[in-house]
Amino acid sequence: MRGSTRAKWVVSAAVIAMAATACGGSSDDDKGDEGKGGDSKGIVRAYWSDPQNPLEPSNTNEVQGGKILDMIFRGLKEYDPKTGAAKDAMAQSIDTKDQQNFTIKIKSGWKFSDGTPVTAKSFVDAWNYGAYLDNKQLNAYFFSDIDGYADVHPDKEGAKPTAKTMKGVKVVDDTTFTVKLTQKFSTWPSRLGYKAYSPLPEAFFKDHAAWLKKPIGNGPYKLESYVKGQGAKLRVNAGYSGTDKPKNGGVDLKVYTDGNTAYSDLQAGNLDLLDGLPAAALTNVKTDLSGRYINQPAGIIQTISFPLYNKKWGTEKAKKVRQGLSMAIDRKSITEKIFQGSRTPAKDFTSPVLGAPGGYSDGICGELCEFNPTKAKQLIQEGGGIPGGKMTISVNGDTGSHKDWADAACNSINKVVGNDKACTTNLVGTFADFRNQITKHEMTGPFRAGWQMDYPLIDNFLGPIYKTGASSNDSLYSSKKFDKLLNQANAEADTTKAIQLYQDAEKLLVQDVPAIPLWYQNGDAGYSDKISNVTLNAFSVPVFSDITVK
Amino acid sequence: MPDQIEKTDPGIVDAGTVVVDPGLTPEPEREKPRSLWDDAWRDLRRNPVFIVSSLLILFLVILSLWPGLFSSTSPLSCDLSKSRQTSESGHPFGYDLQGCDVYARTIYGARASVTVGVCATAGVAILGSVLGGLAGFYGGWWDSVLSRITDIFFGIPILLGGLVFLSVMKDRSIWTVVSFMILLGWPQIGRIARGAVITAKQQDYVQAAKALGASSGRIMIRHILPNAVAPVIVVATIALGTYISLEATLSYLGVGLKAPTVSWGIDISSAAVQYRNAPHMLLYPAGALSITILAFIMLGDAVRDALDPKLR
Numbered sequence: 001m002r003g004s005t006r007a008k009w010v011v012s013a014a015v016i017a018m019a020a021t022a023c024g025g026s027s028d029d030d031k032g033d034e035g036k037g038g039d040s041k042g043i044v045r046a047y048w049s050d051p052q053n054p055l056e057p058s059n060t061n062e063v064q065g066g067k068i069l070d071m072i073f074r075g076l077k078e079y080d081p082k083t084g085a086a087k088d089a090m091a092q093s094i095d096t097k098d099q100q101n102f103t104i105k106i107k108s109g110w111k112f113s114d115g116t117p118v119t120a121k122s123f124v125d126a127w128n129y130g131a132y133l134d135n136k137q138l139n140a141y142f143f144s145d146i147d148g149y150a151d152v153h154p155d156k157e158g159a160k161p162t163a164k165t166m167k168g169v170k171v172v173d174d175t176t177f178t179v180k181l182t183q184k185f186s187t188w189p190s191r192l193g194y195k196a197y198s199p200l201p202e203a204f205f206k207d208h209a210a211w212l213k214k215p216i217g218n219g220p221y222k223l224e225s226y227v228k229g230q231g232a233k234l235r236v237n238a239g240y241s242g243t244d245k246p247k248n249g250g251v252d253l254k255v256y257t258d259g260n261t262a263y264s265d266l267q268a269g270n271l272d273l274l275d276g277l278p279a280a281a282l283t284n285v286k287t288d289l290s291g292r293y294i295n296q297p298a299g300i301i302q303t304i305s306f307p308l309y310n311k312k313w314g315t316e317k318a319k320k321v322r323q324g325l326s327m328a329i330d331r332k333s334i335t336e337k338i339f340q341g342s343r344t345p346a347k348d349f350t351s352p353v354l355g356a357p358g359g360y361s362d363g364i365c366g367e368l369c370e371f372n373p374t375k376a377k378q379l380i381q382e383g384g385g386i387p388g389g390k391m392t393i394s395v396n397g398d399t400g401s402h403k404d405w406a407d408a409a410c411n412s413i414n415k416v417v418g419n420d421k422a423c424t425t426n427l428v429g430t431f432a433d434f435r436n437q438i439t440k441h442e443m444t445g446p447f448r449a450g451w452q453m454d455y456p457l458i459d460n461f462l463g464p465i466y467k468t469g470a471s472s473n474d475s476l477y478s479s480k481k482f483d484k485l486l487n488q489a490n491a492e493a494d495t496t497k498a499i500q501l502y503q504d505a506e507k508l509l510v511q512d513v514p515a516i517p518l519w520y521q522n523g524d525a526g527y528s529d530k531i532s533n534v535t536l537n538a539f540s541v542p543v544f545s546d547i548t549v550k
Numbered sequence: 551m552p553d554q555i556e557k558t559d560p561g562i563v564d565a566g567t568v569v570v571d572p573g574l575t576p577e578p579e580r581e582k583p584r585s586l587w588d589d590a591w592r593d594l595r596r597n598p599v600f601i602v603s604s605l606l607i608l609f610l611v612i613l614s615l616w617p618g619l620f621s622s623t624s625p626l627s628c629d630l631s632k633s634r635q636t637s638e639s640g641h642p643f644g645y646d647l648q649g650c651d652v653y654a655r656t657i658y659g660a661r662a663s664v665t666v667g668v669c670a671t672a673g674v675a676i677l678g679s680v681l682g683g684l685a686g687f688y689g690g691w692w693d694s695v696l697s698r699i700t701d702i703f704f705g706i707p708i709l710l711g712g713l714v715f716l717s718v719m720k721d722r723s724i725w726t727v728v729s730f731m732i733l734l735g736w737p738q739i740g741r742i743a744r745g746a747v748i749t750a751k752q753q754d755y756v757q758a759a760k761a762l763g764a765s766s767g768r769i770m771i772r773h774i775l776p777n778a779v780a781p782v783i784v785v786a787t788i789a790l791g792t793y794i795s796l797e798a799t800l801s802y803l804g805v806g807l808k809a810p811t812v813s814w815g816i817d818i819s820s821a822a823v824q825y826r827n828a829p830h831m832l833l834y835p836a837g838a839l840s841i842t843i844l845a846f847i848m849l850g851d852a853v854r855d856a857l858d859p860k861l862r
Contacts, residue, residue: 333630404820411626412630
């Protein structure tokens with residue numbers, strides 16, 4: 001008897017094991033279906049990396065999350081894919097007489113992908129949600145110019161908000177709302193294409209958890225599923241009212257943890273679109289893809305940021321070290337040898353795509369961005385040497401070949417300080433992990449920071465990154481002078497004068513070195529022969545809705 | 551080691567040479583009967599595989615002790631302007647992506663591999679034979695507990711364990727990697743040692759020693775250890791090569807050694823993606839790694855042949 005009981009156990013264990021493996025098999029079958037698409041129009045399979053946060057528009061300030069939000073949301077404005085100029089999307093009109101009080105009318109007839117209409121309230125509620133302190137939204141900073149922000153998001157640590165909504169935003173009727181800013185801000189409407197200003201459906205507030213699992217937006221695509229670590233499936237949003245209706249059946253974003261793997265997949269035909277090619281592929285990409293390769297200037301600047309909240313790096317004395325490190329990095333060699341010339345050494349904190357009238361200037365950083373080993377060594381020594389004698393440059397491993405340049409930058413620094421082991425690269429596996437460590441302010445040494453512009457104005461390269469308490473101020477840099485200059489510049493109606501003020505503020509950054517400008521990055525992408533009409537917009541994100549599938 | 555074993559010989563001989571090695575027939579011209587070790591050594595000296603691998607290993611050990619003898623260039627001083635260039639005079643293996651001298655890096659990389667391999671093997675052999683030996687000798691609950699612990703560690707796949715344990719360690723030195731390998735590697739040796747001790751324990755000479763009133767310690771060290779250590783040595787020597795390749799694998803995956811430590815695994819990892827344009831970056835460290843592992847595995851094979859008479 002005993003024997004037979006045991007046998008039963010063995011059999012049932014085997015059955016369970018088989019059921020478990022069968023489970024794995026069925027999910028494989030799902031993947032098989034994916035290729036067929038099921039739609040008359042084909043599906044684009046594109047490279048992706050997991051976003052840092054759940055996809056709330058006001059909580060996403062990084063590129064990978066921005067990529068998908070761009071597809072599932074449409075704001076008041078959108079930016080022309082070619083020129084980057086802001087034009088009306090959901091906005092019918094944005095009127096102001098004094099540059100401080102705005103009346104915003106939205107187009108009627110727009111719907112969220114769940115069928116509910118987009119109204120003025122959708123915007124106002126979304127903005128109030130984004131600004132409210134207790135919601136801990138990374139992009140709260142973008143509402144800080146609105147009157148009443150200080151009540152819902154007090155600056156002081158530990159302070160409780162005294163209001164739930166901003167008094168500066170008011171719903172007039174279904175399609176109209178008004179906004180009062182704390183001061184004059186002439187270019188404010190051009191900001192409104194940024195995803196932080198997206199409208200949110202009622203479902204977001206009613207069942208928040210369900211919304212986070214499957215975000216509902218008003219963009220050209222709707223999210224069908226998202227599995228962390230695997231990817232997201234986006235399909236055409238049939239009820240989309242915008243002009244840029246998708247020319248394909250949808251997009252499957254596939255998560256990769258290494259750009260080189262993605263590149264192999266692209267060559268093998270398992271991937272259609274890879275933006276941000278790995279450095280190792282740059283030498284052969286033109287022949288490999290027989291011309292299916294885009295390389296164009298983009299509003300991206302790469303920097304090394306310092307954790308100014310860390311005692312070792314934040315002191316006045318360490319400032320000299322930071323300046324010295326900036327001069328110790330041989331940008332020219334790195335851009336040529338590692339990136340095959342697809343990057344240009346940086347000479348300021350913005351990007352050449354802004355153009356001189358937009359505020360770009362190659363004379364801002366001056367000698368501090370030039371490789372000068374003697375001066376660099378001198379500055380580092382004056383500042384007491386590299387804090388603790390050793391430093392790491394933290395980078396993420398899954399995008400952009402960051403380890404390659406960080407190694408090269410470290411070698412360059414090591415040569416200057418004359419110690420082979422002074423600087424090493426600290427590799428963090430994934431972009432999401434890396435961003436988490438940064439936003440939690442856990443960094444103990446310099447770390448990579450890249451900035452891809454959100455809207456094509458110089459203010460976007462300065463305010464969100466270096467203003468006190470700003471959303472992407474990862475260094476926790478704080479300078480009263482800088483903040484004041486930025487506020488003055490924002491209020492200035494005359495563009496030339498405003499630019500002058502912005503550049504004055506930028507010069508402060510050069511001296512304070514919260515970050516070292518490294519190089520301007522081109523936007524690049526390779527694509528398979530299955531898709532065509534591939535372009536990158538001014539932000540170097542692929543224009544997914546234009547892509548056609550053979 | 552051999553000296554100590556010589557000393558133990560009388561004990562063994564007293565107990566009966568035939569039991570130690572039944573196949574042993576004393577040569578007439580020698581007065582003292584040869585032990586297992588003498589026999590093995592005589593065998594090894596005539597084995598070309600052993601000679602070649604020992605010479606290679608000797609070279610590798612010298613290489614890792616004094617890499618400066620072979621290369622005057624520092625593996626960490628790199629000149630980016632020479633990125634990915636092929637060989638030139640004074641730099642026979644060319645340069646890697648960062649413009650570091652591949653020859654220097656290959657030479658200096660031997661140290662990490664050999665250190666990790668030797669230390670991990672020594673650690674595994676000592677920890678495994680002590681724990682396994684005690685379990686085998688005392689038996690009872692002590693044996694049961696240790697055997698179950700062995701099973702638990704045995705169940706953890708070493709590569710998966712490495713990805714999990716090592717990725718959470720922020721500062722990984724050679725010793726972190728070595729300790730990790732010892733932690734997950736000892737059960738294999740532990741089991742073998744336990745088996746060998748149990749076999750040895752039942753031999754007549756041990757029973758005789760017991761009957762004569764020898765203490766446990768004396769029995770263990772004088773009678774059991776010399777007779778149970780052979781299989782441990784065989785397995786450990788073969789494992790040495792495996793540990794070297796494991797270090798390279800872990801470093802390749804980014805959870806092993808970290809720069810500025812020079813390691814073949816790290817170099818292979820960064821060279822792999824450059825293979826099409828700069829194959830020399832990959833071939834030299836990968837070749838060095840293969841030769842090293844081959845040398846240790848060949849040595850292990852030769853030692854096994856010599857020490858395990860059943861296979862002959």
